[in-house]
Amino acid sequence: MPDITITIGGEAGQGVQTIGEVLSRILIRNGFYVFSIQDYHSRIRGGHNSVQVRFSDQPIQAIGTDTDLLVCLNHETQEIHQTALKKDGIMIGTISSPPSPSLPSSMVSIHFNEMAKELGNRIFANIIAVGALIEILGIDEKIAELYLEEIFQKKGKDIIRLNKEALALGQKEIRKHQISRKFLDKRNGSQNPGKLFIVGGNEALGLGAILAGCTFYSAYPMTPSTGVMNFISSRSKKYGIIVEQAEDEIAAINMAIGASYTGAKAMTATSGGGFCLMVEGLGLAAMTETPIVILDGMRPGPSTGLPTRTSQGDLEFVLSASHDEFPRFVFAPRDPQDAIDTMIRAFNLSDHFQVPVIILSDQYLADSNWTFSQIKVNEKPKNTQTVIGDQNYQRYVLAESGISPRALPGMSEALVVADSDEHDEIGHLTEDLELRVQMHQKRMKKIEKMREKTRPPVYKAGKTATIVGWGSTYGVLYEAREKLVNLGVDVGLLHFNDIYPLSKDILTFIKSVPQPVVIEGNYQGQLARLLERETKIPFSLRINRYDGRPFFVNELMNQIREVLS
Amino acid sequence: MFSFRNQLEIAWCPGCGNFNLLTALSEALVELGLKPSQVVLVSGIGQAAKAPHYIQANVFNGLHGRSIPVAFGIQSVNPELTVIAESGDGCMYGEGGNHLIHAIRRNPNITVIVHDNQVYGLTKGQASPTSEAGFVSKTQPLGTVSESFHPLALAVSQNASFVARGFAGDKEELKSIFKQAIQWKGFSLVDVLQPCVTFNRINTFGWYKSRVYSLPEDYDPEDQVGAFKISLEWGDKIPTGIIYRHSKPIFSDLVFEKLGRKEFLNPTRNYQSIFEDEKHGFE
Numbered sequence: 001m002p003d004i005t006i007t008i009g010g011e012a013g014q015g016v017q018t019i020g021e022v023l024s025r026i027l028i029r030n031g032f033y034v035f036s037i038q039d040y041h042s043r044i045r046g047g048h049n050s051v052q053v054r055f056s057d058q059p060i061q062a063i064g065t066d067t068d069l070l071v072c073l074n075h076e077t078q079e080i081h082q083t084a085l086k087k088d089g090i091m092i093g094t095i096s097s098p099p100s101p102s103l104p105s106s107m108v109s110i111h112f113n114e115m116a117k118e119l120g121n122r123i124f125a126n127i128i129a130v131g132a133l134i135e136i137l138g139i140d141e142k143i144a145e146l147y148l149e150e151i152f153q154k155k156g157k158d159i160i161r162l163n164k165e166a167l168a169l170g171q172k173e174i175r176k177h178q179i180s181r182k183f184l185d186k187r188n189g190s191q192n193p194g195k196l197f198i199v200g201g202n203e204a205l206g207l208g209a210i211l212a213g214c215t216f217y218s219a220y221p222m223t224p225s226t227g228v229m230n231f232i233s234s235r236s237k238k239y240g241i242i243v244e245q246a247e248d249e250i251a252a253i254n255m256a257i258g259a260s261y262t263g264a265k266a267m268t269a270t271s272g273g274g275f276c277l278m279v280e281g282l283g284l285a286a287m288t289e290t291p292i293v294i295l296d297g298m299r300p301g302p303s304t305g306l307p308t309r310t311s312q313g314d315l316e317f318v319l320s321a322s323h324d325e326f327p328r329f330v331f332a333p334r335d336p337q338d339a340i341d342t343m344i345r346a347f348n349l350s351d352h353f354q355v356p357v358i359i360l361s362d363q364y365l366a367d368s369n370w371t372f373s374q375i376k377v378n379e380k381p382k383n384t385q386t387v388i389g390d391q392n393y394q395r396y397v398l399a400e401s402g403i404s405p406r407a408l409p410g411m412s413e414a415l416v417v418a419d420s421d422e423h424d425e426i427g428h429l430t431e432d433l434e435l436r437v438q439m440h441q442k443r444m445k446k447i448e449k450m451r452e453k454t455r456p457p458v459y460k461a462g463k464t465a466t467i468v469g470w471g472s473t474y475g476v477l478y479e480a481r482e483k484l485v486n487l488g489v490d491v492g493l494l495h496f497n498d499i500y501p502l503s504k505d506i507l508t509f510i511k512s513v514p515q516p517v518v519i520e521g522n523y524q525g526q527l528a529r530l531l532e533r534e535t536k537i538p539f540s541l542r543i544n545r546y547d548g549r550p551f552f553v554n555e556l557m558n559q560i561r562e563v564l565s
Numbered sequence: 566m567f568s569f570r571n572q573l574e575i576a577w578c579p580g581c582g583n584f585n586l587l588t589a590l591s592e593a594l595v596e597l598g599l600k601p602s603q604v605v606l607v608s609g610i611g612q613a614a615k616a617p618h619y620i621q622a623n624v625f626n627g628l629h630g631r632s633i634p635v636a637f638g639i640q641s642v643n644p645e646l647t648v649i650a651e652s653g654d655g656c657m658y659g660e661g662g663n664h665l666i667h668a669i670r671r672n673p674n675i676t677v678i679v680h681d682n683q684v685y686g687l688t689k690g691q692a693s694p695t696s697e698a699g700f701v702s703k704t705q706p707l708g709t710v711s712e713s714f715h716p717l718a719l720a721v722s723q724n725a726s727f728v729a730r731g732f733a734g735d736k737e738e739l740k741s742i743f744k745q746a747i748q749w750k751g752f753s754l755v756d757v758l759q760p761c762v763t764f765n766r767i768n769t770f771g772w773y774k775s776r777v778y779s780l781p782e783d784y785d786p787e788d789q790v791g792a793f794k795i796s797l798e799w800g801d802k803i804p805t806g807i808i809y810r811h812s813k814p815i816f817s818d819l820v821f822e823k824l825g826r827k828e829f830l831n832p833t834r835n836y837q838s839i840f841e842d843e844k845h846g847f848e
Contacts, residue, residue, distance in 0.1 A: 197848055198847055203847070240824050244637075244641070247663055247666075250634070251663070251664055251667065254634035254635050255638040258635035259642045262642040262643045262646070264642045266638070280631075281628065284631075381834075410605070410623070410643055412602065415602060415621065415624075416624075417623065418624065419618075420610075420628055429615070
C-alpha cells in the first residue's frame with residue numbers, strides 16, 4: 001500500500017500550485033486518493049511557497065509528515081525542506097549543494113526552466129516537472145497525456161502537442177539517471193479507473209451555499225475566505241446570485257441583513273479580524289431576528305496575526321461575540337463533504353429559527369484538497385419560511401415557540417417593522433421593561449429547540465482514552481487514532497462539527513467517555529473550556545498547537561502518548 | 566385622506582425641526598401615490614432615526630451609521646420597493662461616512678434623507694461632523710477645531726446622481742424636494758437643515774431663515790461644475806433646492822442585466838441537478 005508524500009517548493013509565482021494541481025489530477029485519474037495542502041506566505045511574488053501532495057490507494061484525509069519526494073523550483077526549497085526528507089527520499093530540481101551528510105537521500109539535478117526554453121517557452125517548465133514526477137513515481141504516461149488533452153482541449157492541438165512533448169521531456173530526463181527507489185510496484189494506471197473527486201474546502205463551502213439557495217453574498221476579501229467568494233461569484237450569473245464586494249466588513253454584514261430582511265438567503269464570509277468588525281451587525285441580526293449565515297475562516301491572531309496560516313482560535317470569540325445574550329448556532333465542518341452538508345443545514349436552521357449561524361472554517365480546510373470516492377448532498381435545502389400577512393401583522397408576536405412568523409416587505413399588505421432597539425410585538429421601539437423581559441425570553445427560549453436540532457459528535461469508542469477535537473482536525477485525529485490502535489493503544493475519538501448549542505443527550509454522553517484528551521489549534525483549549533462549562537467536569541488533558549501550522553499525524557501520535565503516560 | 570403618519574407617541578422635543586420634516590415626508594409619500602407596503606424606511610440611531618417609527622410603512626431601524634448598507638441590500642433584492650434611508654448628520658456623515666461614499670459609487674435606487682442639525686442631540690449636545698469650527702459644547706469646551714464636513718460638495722464632486730438641500734422651516738419646498746428625490750432613479754442625497762432647539766443655540770430657525778434662499782428657476786442642476794460651486798456656498802447665503810442631478814444607470818438594473826434574472830426570492834433551483842452539474846468540476 002503506497003503512502004507517498006511529495007513536497008513541491010518554490011517562490012510564489014513559480015508554478016508550485018500548478019504542478020501540485022496537475023499532479024493531483026493525474027493521480028486521482030490513476031485511482032489514487034490524494035490529499036494536498038498549500039503552505040504560503042502573505043505576498044504575491046517571491047517568498048517561499050510549497051504544496052504538499054500526499055497519495056495512497058486507500059482513503060487519506062490528513063497532511064503527511066515526512067517527504068518522500070522533494071521538488072525544488074529554487075535553491076531555497078532544498079534548505080527549507082530537506083530536513084523533512086526521508087532517509088530514502090529523493091530530491092529533484094534546482095539543487096545547489098549535496099544533501100547534508102546525515103541525509104543519505106538521492107538527488108537528481110534538473111533545470112526545468114532551461115529545458116522549457118528549449119521547447120520555446122518557460123510556461124512548459126511545470127509540465128516538464130510533472131513529467132519527471134510521473135516517471136519517478138512510475139505512473140503510466142497515457143493517463144497524464146489524456147489529462148493534458150482534456151485541460152488544453154480548448155487551446156488547440158498545437159498546445160496539446162507541446163505539452164505532451166514537455167511531459168515526455170521530463171520523463172526522458174529522469175530515465176537518464178539511476179533512481180535509487182521504486183515508488184510504485186508497477187505502472188498501475190489502467191488498474192483502477194474508479195471515479196474519484198478532488199474537492200477543496202473553500203470550493204465545498206461555496207458549493208454548499210449555492211445548493212442551500214444562497215441568493216445574496218456580500219463580503220470584503222480576506223484570507224482565507226476569499227476563495228469562497230471567488231467560487232460563488234464565478235457562478236453568480238449561472239444561478240442568479242447577487243455578489244457584492246463591500247467597502248468593509250461592517251457594510252458586508254449590514255448589506256446581507258438588509259437582503260435577508262427582504263427575503264434573500266444571505267451570507268457573508270470573512271476571517272477573525274473581519275469578523276471583529278461584523279460583530280455589531282451580528283447583534284443586529286440577532287435582535288431583528290433576521291436569518292444570516294456568517295463564515296469565519298480562522299487564521300492566527302490577534303489582530304492581523306499570520307494572514308496565511310491556520311488556527312482554531314476564534315471559537316470562544318464567536319460563541320459570545322456581540323453584547324448581551326442571544327441564541328446562535330456554531331458549526332465547524334470537518335472536511336469538504338461535511339462543508340457542503342453543513343452549509344445547507346446552516347441556511348435551513350438560520351431561516352427556521354431566525355438566528356445567526358456561524359460557520360468556523362480555517363486556512364487548513366480552506367486551502368486543502370480531499371479525495372472522495374463519491375461526493376453527495378446529504379441535506380435537503382428548504383424554502384424560506386415566510387407568511388403572507390395583513391394589516392394586523394406583527395413581526396415580533398410573542399409566539400409560544402419563540403419563533404414569530406416572518407413576513408417580507410412588499411409581498412403583502414403586512415408592514416414589516418424590524419428594530420435593533422428593544423421593541424414591541426409590532427416592531428416599534430419600546431422602553432416598557434416588562435415587555436423587554438418578554439421579548440428577551442421569546443428570543444432566548446429558541447435555544448432549547450435549537451439544541452434538539454444539533455447533531456452528535458462523531459464517536460469511535462476506545463478503552464484507554466478518547467481524543468477529542470473539532471472542525472478541520474478530523475482527518476488528522478482519525479488517522480492518528482487508527483495508527484495508535486494498530487500499535488495497541490486503544491484510544492477512541494470524539495469529534496465535534498456542531499459545537500453550539502449541544503443537546504442534553506450529547507452533554508450526558510460526553511461525561512461518560514474514558515479519559516478525554518482535547519486537541520485544538522489554540523492556546524487555552526477553547527472547546528475544552530466550553531465542555532467544562534457545559535458538563536461541569538474537568539477536561540484537563542489537552543494538546544494545543546498555535547504556531548500557525550496544522551497538526552501532523554506522527555507528531556500528534558507522540559504527543560498523545562506523552563499526555564497519556 | 567390617507568396619511569402615512571401613525572398613532573405612535575413622538576419622542577422629540579417640542580419645536581424640534583424633525584416635526585416638519587416628518588410631515589413633509591408623510592405628505593410626499595401620499596402625494597406620490599405610494600402604498601405603505603411598497604415603502605421601506607431604513608434608519609440608524611439618533612433622534613432623527615426614530616422618524617420611520619412614526620410613519621406607516623415597512624421599517625428597518627438598524628445600527629448607528631449603517632442604514633445605507635441595509636437599504637442597499639433591500640433595494641438590490643427587491644427593486645420594486647421604494648427604499649428611503651433616513652437619519653441624522655452624526656449617523657450618515659460620522660459613523661456612516663464610508664458607506665455614503667461607496668453608495669454614491671454604486672448608485673443604488675435609494676433616497677438618503679439626512680436630518681442635519683449640526684449637533685448630536687440624543688447624546689446631549691456634542692459637536693457633529695457638520696458643526697462649524699469653533700462650536701462650543703460640553704465635550705468641546707474650547708470650541709471644536711475641526712473644519713465642518715460639506716456633504717453636498719462631496720456628493721457633487723463624486724458625481725452623485727441626485728443632490729439636494731432642504732430646510733425644515735419651508736415644508737412645501739421640502740416636500741417637493743422629497744418627491745423629486747424619491748422619484749429619481751438612482752442614489753439621492755437630501756441634506757435637510759433642521760434646527761435642534763435644545764442643543765444648538767447657534768443654528769436656530771432664525772439663523773437659517775435669514776440665510777437660506779431657494780435656487781432660482783434658471784439654475785441648471787445638470788451642470789456639475791456650477792453645482793459644485795453652489796454646493797460650497799455656505800455662510801451668509803445658503804442655497805436650497807436641487808443642487809445637482811445626473812442620470813446614470815442604477816446598481817440593481819446593471820446587476821440584473823448582467824445576471825439575466827429578475828426573480829431572486831424563493832429561487833426554484835434544482836439543487837440536485839446543480840450538484841450533478843458542478844460535481845464534474847471536482848473529477
